[in-house]
Amino acid sequence: MITKTKLVKRIFSSLLTAALAVPMTALTAHATGEAFFYPPKNPVMTDQQFEVSVTFSADSEIGSVQANIAYDDSVIEFVSSDNASGGGGVLTVNGFPDTPSSEVDFSFTFKGLSAGNANISLQSCQIYSPDSELIGSPTAYCVITVGSDKVETKTETETTTTTEKTTTTTTKTAHSNGIPDKGVLTALTVDNGELSPAFAYNVYNYTVNVDNSVTNVEIEGTTASPSDYIWYTGTSECQVGENVRTITVTDVDGNAATYTVTIIRAAGGDEQQTQTSQKKDGSDTSSAVSKNANVMDQYKKMLNTALAIVLIVLVIALVVIIIWIRGKIKGGKKDK
Secondary structure, three states, X not given: OOOHHHHHHHHHHHHHHHHHHHHHHHHOOOOOEEEEEEXXXXXXXXXXEEEEEEEEEEOOOOOEEEEEEEEOOOOEEEEEOOOEEEEOOEEEEEEOOOOOOOEEEEEEEEEEOOOEEEEEEEEEEEEEOOOOOEEEOOOOEEEEEEEOOOOOOEEEXXXXXXXXXXXXXXXXXXXXXXXXXXXXXXXXXXXXXXXEOOOOOOOOEEEEEEOOOOOEOOEEEEEOOOOOEEEEEOOOEOOOEEEEEEEEEXXXXXXXXXXXXXXXXXOOOOHHHHHXXXXXXXXXXXXXXXHHHHHHHHHHHHHHXXXXXXXXXHHHHHHHHHHHHHHHHHHHHHHO
């Protein structure tokens, strides 16, 4: 037989569980996935084999990864990989972690074919959980710079007649516009927004402001020399707020210069950004995004208000029930 004390405890436990469960439903988050390329740190030469790795990560356990990797087969050649197959500019990746983990790494061996820049990009990527539920579809890319086997230097011969001694010196040349001939960028472009300040080879920090409707910004740098190695960090996908990208240029002597681009994506309710985008693009895409964001904000406010009311009602009901049960207990004692 259930006593009145046990009944009070059960009612209190049930109401407390319900009160805690209601607001928690609004805090549930969806799992996300990311991907990052890791190219070689040193410049690559023609006929040289090198390794590129890609790391897939998620905020939950990864079951498998399926993706396509595109690369410029006129500059580099695919050699081998334990987790990919293909060639001719496209690889098919299908793999999974060796042990339960929220991160998995795959490696690919390439060979330099000719001098130039080769883009390696992640396409059609899906990260799945062990239950075959889609975690995310990240994008990523890197650029491999393949240089020539020969490093050209300019030499000058000076003859001193008084001592009849010949000396040879090596000099570093520069472009006619004063830009060094290696180890720097000669151009830096973005496909959305504008660099601020304007690009200069000896300016290393830039800002790009984009509207909320812009979710992807591609950055491309041009090196001073074909032998320079260029390395990008960060992904082209932009979140609301600041997105930091870096471009590092390394010459054949190991000297490096790093350029940082901070892409600032406006929030969904930024009407000023929306109006600016409409004037530039002549479309109402940004307006639609802003409107949807406002609707979501209103929905969240209404939901939070409703949750607060439900919680208050549950607390009041709990107090009333406790008072009623105490009254019953006291009444029973008086009857005895």
